[in-house]
Amino acid sequence: MNGPSLPTRSRVTISEVAEAAGVSKATVSRYIGGDRQLLADATALRIEQAIERLGYRPNQMARGLKRGRTRLIGMIVADILNPYSVAVMHGVETACRQHGYTLVVCNTDRSTEQESQHLAALRSYNVEGLIVNTLGHHAGELLSLHSELPMVLVDRKVEALQADLVGLDNRDAVQQALDHLQQRGYRDLLLVSEPLDGTSSRQERVAAFEAGIARSPLLQGRVLQTDGAFRESLRDFLVASGPGPKALFAANGMAALSATRQLREFGYRLFEEIGLIALDDLDWYPLVGSGITALAQPTERIGVTAFECLLDRLRGARGPARHFDFKAQLIVRGSTHPRG
Amino acid sequence: MNGPSLPTRSRVTISEVAEAAGVSKATVSRYIGGDRQLLADATALRIEQAIERLGYRPNQMARGLKRGRTRLIGMIVADILNPYSVAVMHGVETACRQHGYTLVVCNTDRSTEQESQHLAALRSYNVEGLIVNTLGHHAGELLSLHSELPMVLVDRKVEALQADLVGLDNRDAVQQALDHLQQRGYRDLLLVSEPLDGTSSRQERVAAFEAGIARSPLLQGRVLQTDGAFRESLRDFLVASGPGPKALFAANGMAALSATRQLREFGYRLFEEIGLIALDDLDWYPLVGSGITALAQPTERIGVTAFECLLDRLRGARGPARHFDFKAQLIVRGSTHPRG
DNA sequence: AGCTTTACTGAAACCGGTTTCAAGCAATGA
DNA sequence: TCATTGCTTGAAACCGGTTTCAGTAAAGCT
Numbered sequence: 001m002n003g004p005s006l007p008t009r010s011r012v013t014i015s016e017v018a019e020a021a022g023v024s025k026a027t028v029s030r031y032i033g034g035d036r037q038l039l040a041d042a043t044a045l046r047i048e049q050a051i052e053r054l055g056y057r058p059n060q061m062a063r064g065l066k067r068g069r070t071r072l073i074g075m076i077v078a079d080i081l082n083p084y085s086v087a088v089m090h091g092v093e094t095a096c097r098q099h100g101y102t103l104v105v106c107n108t109d110r111s112t113e114q115e116s117q118h119l120a121a122l123r124s125y126n127v128e129g130l131i132v133n134t135l136g137h138h139a140g141e142l143l144s145l146h147s148e149l150p151m152v153l154v155d156r157k158v159e160a161l162q163a164d165l166v167g168l169d170n171r172d173a174v175q176q177a178l179d180h181l182q183q184r185g186y187r188d189l190l191l192v193s194e195p196l197d198g199t200s201s202r203q204e205r206v207a208a209f210e211a212g213i214a215r216s217p218l219l220q221g222r223v224l225q226t227d228g229a230f231r232e233s234l235r236d237f238l239v240a241s242g243p244g245p246k247a248l249f250a251a252n253g254m255a256a257l258s259a260t261r262q263l264r265e266f267g268y269r270l271f272e273e274i275g276l277i278a279l280d281d282l283d284w285y286p287l288v289g290s291g292i293t294a295l296a297q298p299t300e301r302i303g304v305t306a307f308e309c310l311l312d313r314l315r316g317a318r319g320p321a322r323h324f325d326f327k328a329q330l331i332v333r334g335s336t337h338p339r340g
Numbered sequence: 341m342n343g344p345s346l347p348t349r350s351r352v353t354i355s356e357v358a359e360a361a362g363v364s365k366a367t368v369s370r371y372i373g374g375d376r377q378l379l380a381d382a383t384a385l386r387i388e389q390a391i392e393r394l395g396y397r398p399n400q401m402a403r404g405l406k407r408g409r410t411r412l413i414g415m416i417v418a419d420i421l422n423p424y425s426v427a428v429m430h431g432v433e434t435a436c437r438q439h440g441y442t443l444v445v446c447n448t449d450r451s452t453e454q455e456s457q458h459l460a461a462l463r464s465y466n467v468e469g470l471i472v473n474t475l476g477h478h479a480g481e482l483l484s485l486h487s488e489l490p491m492v493l494v495d496r497k498v499e500a501l502q503a504d505l506v507g508l509d510n511r512d513a514v515q516q517a518l519d520h521l522q523q524r525g526y527r528d529l530l531l532v533s534e535p536l537d538g539t540s541s542r543q544e545r546v547a548a549f550e551a552g553i554a555r556s557p558l559l560q561g562r563v564l565q566t567d568g569a570f571r572e573s574l575r576d577f578l579v580a581s582g583p584g585p586k587a588l589f590a591a592n593g594m595a596a597l598s599a600t601r602q603l604r605e606f607g608y609r610l611f612e613e614i615g616l617i618a619l620d621d622l623d624w625y626p627l628v629g630s631g632i633t634a635l636a637q638p639t640e641r642i643g644v645t646a647f648e649c650l651l652d653r654l655r656g657a658r659g660p661a662r663h664f665d666f667k668a669q670l671i672v673r674g675s676t677h678p679r680g
Numbered sequence: 681a682g683c684t685t686t687a688c689t690g691a692a693a694c695c696g697g698t699t700t701c702a703a704g705c706a707a708t709g710a
Numbered sequence: 711t712c713a714t715t716g717c718t719t720g721a722a723a724c725c726g727g728t729t730t731c732a733g734t735a736a737a738g739c740t
Binding site for chain 2: 061086094117144257264284
């Protein structure tokens with residue numbers, strides 16, 4: 001009787017299978033490598049039975065060593081607690097599985113140091129390609145990695161890096177939001193964003209917001225980050241007199257959470273006194289107040305596209321960096337019905 | 341000028357470093373293996389410089405092959421879209437990093453077939469240990485894997501498997517919920533659970549609920565799963581006459597989401613007409629209606645504990661399977677204040 | 681029948697490391 | 711002075727596969 005957690009029999013190797021089947025390692029290797037048509041039927045059958053009998057599974061590490069193909073894809077995620085990341089990752093994983101790849105996900109918790117560490121780790125495990133949701137600092141490391149293996153950026157571009165990019169059409173999304181808010185009668189807007197931090201998508205949203213405001217004579221707008229004096233600045237916005245009804249525009253799901261929390265803490269009735277539109281569509285949006293109007297990102301497709309793009313490169317596709325910018329989809333709920 | 345995605349220079353190997361430093365592979369291996377004190381200072385210095393100059397990083401796959409230590413931990417997650425899973429995973433990852441392990445996460449999307457596939461994949465990558473949030477079907481595979489490497493179950497036990505388990509003290513959590521509901525004056529309860537499916541934690545919660553109800557003369561209770569005729573059955577419960585004020589008890593975060601959605605669809609004002617308490621504490625609970633009362637699981641600690649438990653086994657700890665049952669923490673919000 | 685293909689298989693080198701074993705050499709002890 | 715010891719190091723085997731190359735046997739061709 002084995003005690004639990006007692007790794008007993010060490011794994012069956014190709015040599016044991018070879019011996020059991022009365023053939024050489026090479027022949028077994030050909031069998032598991034898919035060159036089955038090279039083998040005589042009788043031989044293949046003997047090997048098949050030996051494998052079955054012994055419960056043999058080839059060691060991918062060893063295969064990868066000589067072959068250079070580990071069938072491993074690495075993914076760097078800046079913040080695994082952000083539902084956007086999880087949703088994209090889900091898409092990537094689905095695509096990976098369909099193509100026989102295994103995904104190794106590393107979360108950096110928004111730490112530059114951990115990003116470095118994880119990149120090094122993934123490299124050392126010989127991943128064939130990388131899908132990166134990076135902080136964007138220290139482009140040097142990414143650059144040198146990109147000279148070694150294909151890489152696809154998700155959501156965040158890196159100036160110095162000529163890599164494929166999959167993300168949202170931020171300009172379009174922000175414009176959709178502004179159009180919607182304006183049409184619903186809101187005039188005094190506040191864009192709430194997580195700290196910009198050099199994160200390209202956040203910066204793009206802010207830039208598009210400011211540009212949009214500048215183009216719209218009816219609208220007034222400010223930008224606020226969810227750190228430092230967030231609470232006080234938000235209060236300032238809420239009590240200041242402006243050109244008309246006020247609305248918040250949360251630049252992503254996390255910002256929506258912070259903003260809504262803060263509104264509640266201030267005692268606002270959601271969303272009778274102030275409008276809200278949020279980028280990302282989280283599953284609890286419908287449940288808050290009269291429901292939060294959202295600009296949904298096609299997260300699953302973003303993930304799948306990122307992988308397919310990578311696969312393309314893995315198969316040898318050359319050429320300049322490609323950009324896939326998906327459109328956001330407006331989902332109207334109660335939070336953008338003035339005086340609820 | 342390299343085009344993008346052009347994997348150029350193949351990686352530097354130990355032999356090149358050895359040559360550059362004028363020593364043998366073995367010596368370099370000792371250097372990177374941490375046996376630095378074995379080497380003469382001058383030698384170590386030359387190697388260090390060669391490594392630096394060439395940008396050498398050892399290939400973990402190759403190391404793992406001979407050494408048997410891949411420094412890889414595999415984790416199977418039943419549903420990555422469930423925030424509970426993500427939170428636990430975050431804990432596991434943190435612990436992994438601190439101990440120099442890399443985590444490979446596989447999501448089964450609640451599919452038995454995918455679970456098999458991923459288990460096989462993880463095995464083939466020579467992960468040193470497994471953290472498993474399993475569906476619990478086909479125990480055979482898990483069993484045979486467990487004879488090869490250490491394994492820790494998370495949240496869900498498997499009868500036939502004598503493995504360490506980390507999870508919640510479900511009986512205690514349910515009792516806390518019942519006590520709280522009863523104290524707040526609720527009398528007619530409905531436990532809302534995702535489909536039982538053989539998932540041990542769900543079954544335990546249901547069993548504890550039924551046992552608790554049976555012990556409490558004041559309370560009446562039923563159980564409902566969020567599939568099939570969920571909508572209709574919920575309506576039945578809501579309109580039926582019972583022994584007193586009604587409350588829902590969501591057995592986890594996903595159930596809380598379904599239940600709240602359905603209540604809204606029915607036009608209930610949250611939570612003036614009906615109480616709600618939910619297992620798991622998701623970040624949006626405070627935002628819904630008057631806030632959802634929760635029983636928080638220490639998810640981060642569960643993850644960390646799972647890893648540490650595994651590490652223990654990796655270091656050779658023997659002995660019977662251990663169970664770590666954490667207590668849930670009651671967080672009272674508006675959803676359990678009768679008549680709002 | 682003799683020669684060329686074709687089909688199938690095995691020996692050995694190799695992937696990038698680790699580890700064992702023994703050897704070289706200086707320092708120590710008797 | 712000679713044997714012993716300890717410190718460094720390299721050669722070679724090994725991990726579990728893949729791949730090249732060559733060899734054997736059967737089949738096809740003239």
